[in-house]
Amino acid sequence: MTADHVFTALASPARRELLRLLLDEGAQPAGRLAERFDMSRPSVSEHLKVLKDAGLVAETRRGRERHYRLEAAPLMEIRDWLTPYERFWRERLAALSALLDDLDDLHDLNDVNDVNERGEDDG
Amino acid sequence: MTADHVFTALASPARRELLRLLLDEGAQPAGRLAERFDMSRPSVSEHLKVLKDAGLVAETRRGRERHYRLEAAPLMEIRDWLTPYERFWRERLAALSALLDDLDDLHDLNDVNDVNERGEDDG
DNA sequence: TTGTTATGTAGGAAATTTCCTACATATAGT
DNA sequence: ACTATATGTAGGAAATTTCCTACATAACAA
Structure with a gap:
């Protein structure tokens, strides 16, 4: 929410990569994002949580999937x-x-x- | 040096405050900067080191003082x-x-x- | 030289972050 | 109802960051 949260969120390369993927390829379910990382799926999920708390991504539930989309405003x-x-x-x-x-x-x-x-x- | 270092350096409120002081008030010796913080002088010194490694500040030795100045280029x-x-x-x-x-x-x-x-x- | 000032560094405690492996939850398909 | 899929959460280990109190170093001042 605050600027501090945004700076903190951007400090991680993994989280910046998540933002880049959402920018270049559009909204995607969490699992598809996680595939791109050399990291366990739950870890990616936690990074998404940090981004969400900073207001940098938003989620939309579609069936059992959760689509994450970029929210550039805090930037x-x-x-x-x-x-x-x-x-x-x-x-x-x-x-x-x-x-x-x-x-x-x-x-x-x-x-x-x-x-x-x-x-x-x-x- | 790298963009990663810069993002990391900006993640700390104390370090952003240091940059702001150098921007608003110009170059200053380390001690004068440290006075402004609710934190020990050596801790401020370490924050300055992180900023220096990111290329965001540079130091000039003047007698026994070290004047730190803002280097905005990496931003x-x-x-x-x-x-x-x-x-x-x-x-x-x-x-x-x-x-x-x-x-x-x-x-x-x-x-x-x-x-x-x-x-x-x-x- | 001896003492004072300005500053960095060492070493370590405490807090935080990052990442993992289970496990829980919820939806979809059969 | 049962199974498979998609995802978040719990709990904890390892790494990193933050901050502290000594201590080291170097320059100035008497």
Whole structure:
């Protein structure tokens, strides 16, 4: 439910793989998801529970199967959390870019001096 | 270093708080960061180590202090990981929006029928 | 040199996570 | 009713994480 639950859920590679499968292949029954893992079916079931508690998947009972589907909404909280860092990141890049431009200017200046040293006229 | 390290590092509230402090207040020595936590200084030091291994902070030694600064670049991996889910999320919203539009159309149609029932002409 | 400050590391206790093998539950088919 | 299928839950072992209190290291200050 909370952002903390979402961060925690994403910390496990197995759970991220579950989300990826649901994204790429759509909703599936628990058993079919479990087949893809090098892990017992009950363990996959527990991972699904963690994802469900984080609101990242939802289940629909169809007969004796339970179809799990992706619920991407909570991931938008992560994106929002990321936003201020992205701004920081961009400022860093801009500063670097400015630095490189300055270096370029300096380089051009040296070129001019080189030309002058070789003669060409003036003094 | 890897995306896995980054996800793991972000799973802890204490570590996310460290990143927030470095973002909001800039680079700081380890001790000053530790003061803000309801936790022993060595524990904060270990959290900083996890962040450093994930490439999320870097340290600069200044005298006997070590200044930690935010390194936001690895967070961009998280953003990239998020992207396909964001697309999914938008499609979901678009579908919902279309559904609501359809409901609206149906509603308008009923209004027209209401008007006709009250008379107005035709039949 | 001697003492103080800033910080990391060692070692271990407690809590949590991960994963397993039974087992329970519920639905479908015969 | 009986059997097979799909799945969750219980209980526990092993691994990992978190946090602590010493202790080690290195730089500064007298």
